[in-house]
Amino acid sequence: MNLLPVTVALAGLLALWELAIALFRVPGFVLPRPLDIATAVMENPGLYASGMLLTALEAIGGFAAGAALGFGLAVLMVLFRPLERALVPIAIAISSVPSIAFIPLALVWFGLGPVSKVAMAALAVVFVVLLNTLNGLKRPDREAINLLRSFGAGRLGILWRLQLPAAMPAVVTGLRVGLARSTIAVIVAEMLGAYAGIGQIIYQATVQVDALHVWAGVAVATAGSLLLNAVLVAVDRRLVWWS
Amino acid sequence: MPAEGLLALRNVWKRFHSGGTETVALHDVDFVIEPGQFVTLIGPSGCGKSTLFNIIAGLEEPDGDGSVLFQGQPQRHRDLLGKVSFMPQKDLLFPWRTVLDNAALALEIEGMPRKAARQKAAALFPEFGLQGFEKHYPRQLSGGMRQRVALMRTFLFERELLLLDEPFGALDALTRSMMQRWLLEIWARHRRTVLFITHDIDEAIFLGDRVIVMSARPGTVRCDERVDLPRPRSGEVMLTPQFLDVKRRLLAIVEEESRKTFSASA
Numbered sequence: 001m002n003l004l005p006v007t008v009a010l011a012g013l014l015a016l017w018e019l020a021i022a023l024f025r026v027p028g029f030v031l032p033r034p035l036d037i038a039t040a041v042m043e044n045p046g047l048y049a050s051g052m053l054l055t056a057l058e059a060i061g062g063f064a065a066g067a068a069l070g071f072g073l074a075v076l077m078v079l080f081r082p083l084e085r086a087l088v089p090i091a092i093a094i095s096s097v098p099s100i101a102f103i104p105l106a107l108v109w110f111g112l113g114p115v116s117k118v119a120m121a122a123l124a125v126v127f128v129v130l131l132n133t134l135n136g137l138k139r140p141d142r143e144a145i146n147l148l149r150s151f152g153a154g155r156l157g158i159l160w161r162l163q164l165p166a167a168m169p170a171v172v173t174g175l176r177v178g179l180a181r182s183t184i185a186v187i188v189a190e191m192l193g194a195y196a197g198i199g200q201i202i203y204q205a206t207v208q209v210d211a212l213h214v215w216a217g218v219a220v221a222t223a224g225s226l227l228l229n230a231v232l233v234a235v236d237r238r239l240v241w242w243s
Numbered sequence: 244m245p246a247e248g249l250l251a252l253r254n255v256w257k258r259f260h261s262g263g264t265e266t267v268a269l270h271d272v273d274f275v276i277e278p279g280q281f282v283t284l285i286g287p288s289g290c291g292k293s294t295l296f297n298i299i300a301g302l303e304e305p306d307g308d309g310s311v312l313f314q315g316q317p318q319r320h321r322d323l324l325g326k327v328s329f330m331p332q333k334d335l336l337f338p339w340r341t342v343l344d345n346a347a348l349a350l351e352i353e354g355m356p357r358k359a360a361r362q363k364a365a366a367l368f369p370e371f372g373l374q375g376f377e378k379h380y381p382r383q384l385s386g387g388m389r390q391r392v393a394l395m396r397t398f399l400f401e402r403e404l405l406l407l408d409e410p411f412g413a414l415d416a417l418t419r420s421m422m423q424r425w426l427l428e429i430w431a432r433h434r435r436t437v438l439f440i441t442h443d444i445d446e447a448i449f450l451g452d453r454v455i456v457m458s459a460r461p462g463t464v465r466c467d468e469r470v471d472l473p474r475p476r477s478g479e480v481m482l483t484p485q486f487l488d489v490k491r492r493l494l495a496i497v498e499e500e501s502r503k504t505f506s507a508s509a
Contacts, residue, residue, distance in 0.1 A: 150300045151349040152325030165339040242339040
């Protein structure tokens with residue numbers, strides 16, 4: 001992958017940032033300078049690292065659980081069509097509410113610790129993976145299925161040799177959207193109630209009207225999300241190895 | 244061999260019902276295919292060819308008034324699934340499988356271990372002109388090559404009857420005539436029974452021992468013509484008076500049936 005264009009763009013953005021502060025005399029509590037933000041992070045590396053680690057673990061744990069559940073349910077629904085007709089309308093109804101809206105409930109049910117964050121991450125990913133996988137599994141047309149039937153393949157053989165591989169590009173789309181949603185859900189949940197985590201760090205800095213450390217938290221969260229996304233891209237390449 | 248040939252269709256009907264109206268796709272289809280024969284089937288579009296093929300492949304059930312006999316045995320309820328090598332119109336190669344694994348697909352479904360299936364498939368690659376392409380993916384192949392892979396997949400599913408549904412329909416004329424000659428060579432070596440659907444009269448006569456012409460919908464056998472051209476056949480055969488004679492007769496019938504379809508839909 002060629003990193004040059006994105007590096008140039010990023011450098012340009014930072015230069016513009018500095019320029020805007022110098023030109024319009026923006027006070028530091030409105031918009032701190034990039035270098036100051038970096039310094040703020042480096043002055044207290046342990047705090048940000050442990051906060052981001054917790055947030056990442058919560059997001060990954062919930063993402064994995066939710067993705068597995070969504071994928072598994074989709075496979076079951078394809079094998080037992082009545083299940084699909086019964087559950088898909090409910091899934092669509094729940095998923096049309098922004099999952100963030102469930103955070104207060106999650107905090108009441110699962111407490112302020114990591115469990116509520118994992119639950120929120122799982123909720124944020126489960127339906128998008130479920131619906132995408134379901135769509136993908138139904139993608140093969142009648143003719144391809146008939147070909148396998150003519151070779152004597154049964155229901156499971158068709159699932160394994162045709163529907164699952166055919167669904168992988170759609171599954172990958174679901175995973176990408178789901179990971180972003182999981183990370184957002186965890187950070188917002190941490191802001192609304194938590195003992196630790198990057199969201200909580202941002203929240204506390206906000207309460208103290210400390211813009212510099214809000215920005216520091218946001219910067220660390222952004223870097224963490226980018227890293228998670230890079231890992232997922234590598235996983236995706238293995239799931240859709242042929243394109 | 245049983246008196247009924249390899250495959251016998253007796254008074255086969257297929258009616259489709261939707262919203263109170265009945266459409267007759269096939270009406271009293273009746274023919275016998277002898278083992279080792281190369282039979283081609285032509286007919287105007289929408290004459291029920293594909294329905295007929297699906298019935299012979301075991302994918303669809305004929306109506307109760309007729310019967311399908313395979314090796315003398317009446318076939319019911321998907322009995323034919325897994326008994327006939329079926330090649331649909333589209334190549335239907337799986338993009339996530341290499342060419343080799345696409346070719347070995349039917350063997351794997353039959354339960355052969357993957358390694359043995361690959362070995363068996365690999366042995367056919369030179370004959371199908373695909374040597375060196377084993378590890379390629381289908382999107383890297385030309386249309387003619389993809390069709391050969393699909394044909395190899397069908398061949399490796401070793402059944403007495405091969406059912407080919409317009410396998411060369413999507414190819415350009417030059418590739419198509421190369422593929423026809425090549426198919427005859429393969430057939431001469433392996434001697435399986437072939438039922439080959441096409442809408443190209445030249446192709447039907449050039450390939451077949453027999454040409455069955457279907458009528459316009461509702462489809463039935465309109466004529467069943469023996470082709471006694473000597474084998475092996477080269478492209479030259481298409482210029483012989485004998486070939487042109489058969490072609491003239493069949494063309495008249497096919498045109499008449501096509502006109503019926505045309506005026507019915509107009």
